[in-house]
Amino acid sequence: MGTTFIIAKREFRSNFDSTLAYVVICLGLILLGFVFFEFGGGFWQQDRASLVQIFAQAPRGLSFLIIPVVTMRLLAEEKRSGTLEMLITLPVKDHEVILGKFLGAWGLVLLLVASTLLYPLLMFWKPWDLGPLDMGPVYSGYLGLVLYSAAAVSIGLLISALAESQTVAFFITFVVLFALHMVGSVADKMPTPWLREAISFISFDTRLVPFAKGMINTRDIVYFASIAVGCLMAAFRALERRKWA
Amino acid sequence: MSTDVMIEANGLTKRYGAFRALDKVSFEVHRGEVVGFLGPNGAGKSTTMRILTCFISATGGTARVHGYDVFDDPLEVRKKIGYLPQRAPLYGEMSVWEYLSFVADMRGLETSTFKKRMKNIVEVCGLATSLGKDIRDLSHGYRQRVGLAQALVHDPPILILDEPTSDLDPNEKAEVIKYIQEIGKERTILLSTHNLSEVEQACARAIIVSKGRIVADGPLEEIRAKSGRVRYVVQVHEKRVFEGGPAKKAPSAEEVQAALEKLPGVTSVVELPTDDRAHSFQLAGAQDGDIRAEIFQLIVSKGWLLLEMRREAQKLEDVFKALTKNDERRDRGRPIVEDDEDEAEAAAEDEDEDEDESDEDESDEDESDEDEDEDESDEDDKKKKG
Ligand SMILES: Nc1ncnc2c1ncn2[C@@H]1O[C@H](COP(=O)(O)OP(=O)(O)OP(=O)(O)O)[C@@H](O)[C@H]1O
Ligand SMILES: [Mg+2]
Numbered sequence: 318m319g320t321t322f323i324i325a326k327r328e329f330r331s332n333f334d335s336t337l338a339y340v341v342i343c344l345g346l347i348l349l350g351f352v353f354f355e356f357g358g359g360f361w362q363q364d365r366a367s368l369v370q371i372f373a374q375a376p377r378g379l380s381f382l383i384i385p386v387v388t389m390r391l392l393a394e395e396k397r398s399g400t401l402e403m404l405i406t407l408p409v410k411d412h413e414v415i416l417g418k419f420l421g422a423w424g425l426v427l428l429l430v431a432s433t434l435l436y437p438l439l440m441f442w443k444p445w446d447l448g449p450l451d452m453g454p455v456y457s458g459y460l461g462l463v464l465y466s467a468a469a470v471s472i473g474l475l476i477s478a479l480a481e482s483q484t485v486a487f488f489i490t491f492v493v494l495f496a497l498h499m500v501g502s503v504a505d506k507m508p509t510p511w512l513r514e515a516i517s518f519i520s521f522d523t524r525l526v527p528f529a530k531g532m533i534n535t536r537d538i539v540y541f542a543s544i545a546v547g548c549l550m551a552a553f554r555a556l557e558r559r560k561w562a
Numbered sequence: 563m564s565t566d567v568m569i570e571a572n573g574l575t576k577r578y579g580a581f582r583a584l585d586k587v588s589f590e591v592h593r594g595e596v597v598g599f600l601g602p603n604g605a606g607k608s609t610t611m612r613i614l615t616c617f618i619s620a621t622g623g624t625a626r627v628h629g630y631d632v633f634d635d636p637l638e639v640r641k642k643i644g645y646l647p648q649r650a651p652l653y654g655e656m657s658v659w660e661y662l663s664f665v666a667d668m669r670g671l672e673t674s675t676f677k678k679r680m681k682n683i684v685e686v687c688g689l690a691t692s693l694g695k696d697i698r699d700l701s702h703g704y705r706q707r708v709g710l711a712q713a714l715v716h717d718p719p720i721l722i723l724d725e726p727t728s729d730l731d732p733n734e735k736a737e738v739i740k741y742i743q744e745i746g747k748e749r750t751i752l753l754s755t756h757n758l759s760e761v762e763q764a765c766a767r768a769i770i771v772s773k774g775r776i777v778a779d780g781p782l783e784e785i786r787a788k789s790g791r792v793r794y795v796v797q798v799h800e801k802r803v804f805e806g807g808p809a810k811k812a813p814s815a816e817e818v819q820a821a822l823e824k825l826p827g828v829t830s831v832v833e834l835p836t837d838d839r840a841h842s843f844q845l846a847g848a849q850d851g852d853i854r855a856e857i858f859q860l861i862v863s864k865g866w867l868l869l870e871m872r873r874e875a876q877k878l879e880d881v882f883k884a885l886t887k888n889d890e891r892r893d894r895g896r897p898i899v900e901d902d903e904d905e906a907e908a909a910a911e912d913e914d915e916d917e918d919e920s921d922e923d924e925s926d927e928d929e930s931d932e933d934e935d936e937d938e939s940d941e942d943d944k945k946k947k948g
Contacts, residue, residue: 323667327653334655399651403712406615406647407668408640560619562578 328421372529388473454531461528573623598761650709654698799867807865
């Protein structure tokens with residue numbers, strides 16, 4: 318566990334070594350604020366005080382903007398620059414490298430998720446204290462975000478492990494995550510019921526809706542968790558492949 | 563585990579697709595040995611080192627480091643090794659100190675031990691003024707110093723260094739080589755480099771690989787003697803003659819060369835570049851003979867003015883060239899023919915032949931087209947020579 322954690326820590330910190338990270342984070346928060354208050358009727362038009370807008374928009378913001386940027390470097394850049402050789406020839410197991418990288422990147426995304434708490438805190442606690450908030454959906458909504466981000470980060474990590482360069486990794490991750498968000502909206506237009514079923518089965522958005530409403534389904538949890546575990550195992554295999562190339 | 567063999571490679575073979583980067587490489591390195599690992603570009607030095615550090619796996623063969631199998635116990639192997647990969651790839655965004663303490667953490671070093679070790683390392687690697695700098699802002703040479711420091715952090719019993727001095731300035735090179743000599747007394751070091759004078763300085767033994775095969779392995783003395791030949795360097799004044807001697811005017815280069823070639827036992831005479839004051843020649847002769855007396859007599863009888871004459875055993879560099887010559891020729895697309903001056907090459911060829919034969923016996927199952935082509939061309943070469 319020791320080395321996993323050290324790798325995670327290094328990975329997490331390395332995000333703050335470039336100004337890019339700060340720019341992306343600030344941009345993300347501003348965008349989210351905008352969405353929260355103005356987009357689709359916005360916060361003020363809702364009859365009930367809720368964070369539904371956050372839970373609907375934050376994952377997209379993360380997927381389209383942040384996760385591809387955070388995950389693209391993880392392995393693609395290390396392979397290209399050769400630092401992977403240095404890292405792996407330290408006394409560390411391959412799966413610890415994967416896990417460490419995952420935790421480092423996931424940690425950053427969770428930090429961003431946590432920072433969205435800023436808005437509800439301002440609104441419902443201090444200074445504005447707009448009244449009581451139904452806490453159930455808040456808890457479940459954040460649980461959904463945590464699970465979703467684990468899945469999305471591990472997808473990015475897997476792609477980074479397979480891609481030749483971080484640019485390629487960025488675009489592929491972006492496209493894959495984009496697709497996983499957007500398929501939900503085409504589900505209704507599908508002619509056959511089984512296709513509709515299949516598409517809403519893989520759709521991130523469809524899976525996230527119940528969480529935002531305060532419903533926690535085991536199936537949804539299993540869905541995100543198995544994506545995360547599956548991608549991490551595949552990334553581990555991809556990393557091991559270097560030995561036999 | 564307490565054996566003296568620290569690194570043991572046993573028939574290591576590595577294929578990249580149909581290309582054979584390593585072909586049954588076997589060697590042993592004992593405790594306290596500093597071994598130079600030599601070979602032309604693409605010979606398979608880095609590949610071997612990567613297998614020994616468990617970064618990649620061999621296609622065939624086994625290797626043990628400090629008694630641990632590289633395939634079964636990669637973690638134990640890596641704990642015992644300090645490794646500097648070629649070109650020292652490091653995390654650019656970290657500062658030198660951050661990077662080194664990251665490595666120390668990964669190796670499970672106590673902070674206090676790390677700080678103690680750092681004093682020594684900083685001195686050896688000359689990093690005192692760079693500790694706070696970001697690695698991406700360092701020059702190549704300094705990056706290499708950090709890479710070296712990183713390999714030394716945990717005071718490993720075995721060091722595997724892939725071209726540790728390639729980007730260093732002469733001062734630092736000397737410093738590093740001195741340090742390698744010093745720590746090499748109780749440690750085991752496998753050192754790849756293209757700088758043969760470093761090997762002569764720091765290593766008692768060398769392994770030369772070419773085209774993925776070992777072409778020489780042994781004490782430097784033995785390798786030097788492999789060529790079975792010595793060379794003489796002779797310098798004759800270009801403008802003046804011996805006063806009162808038979809010669810009236812200074813000799814031309816052709817004259818001197820022709821005269822030297824007639825000496826008994828001389829197999830080749832090559833003119834060396836000099837300023838316009840002297841003619842300088844390099845002669846090759848049989849190892850057991852000594853023709854310095856004959857040379858001197860010749861020059862006296864001609865009335866020339868001798869500026870310098872020395873006899874020296876073949877340099878490592880010459881042996882290296884001879885042993886890896888075919889490789890080189892192939893690279894440049896030249897026909898592989900033997901010129902008369904090279905018995906050393908012939909000796910190396912003989913070894914190759916032996917290996918080829920054993921190859922053919924065993925590798926029928928997996929011989930790929932490309933390999934066969936190669937073997938054919940090998941045979942062609944031999945025909946040409948014969
Ligand atoms: N990942 C790879 N895929 C295909 N071929 C490879 C790969 N890595 C190395 N090779 C080939 O294996 C051979 C040996 O390479 P290696 O890096 O071991 O050479 P080297 O002796 O270290 O050379 P140099 O002195 O240039 O560092 C080369 O011909 C190289 O092209
Ligand atoms: Mg190399």
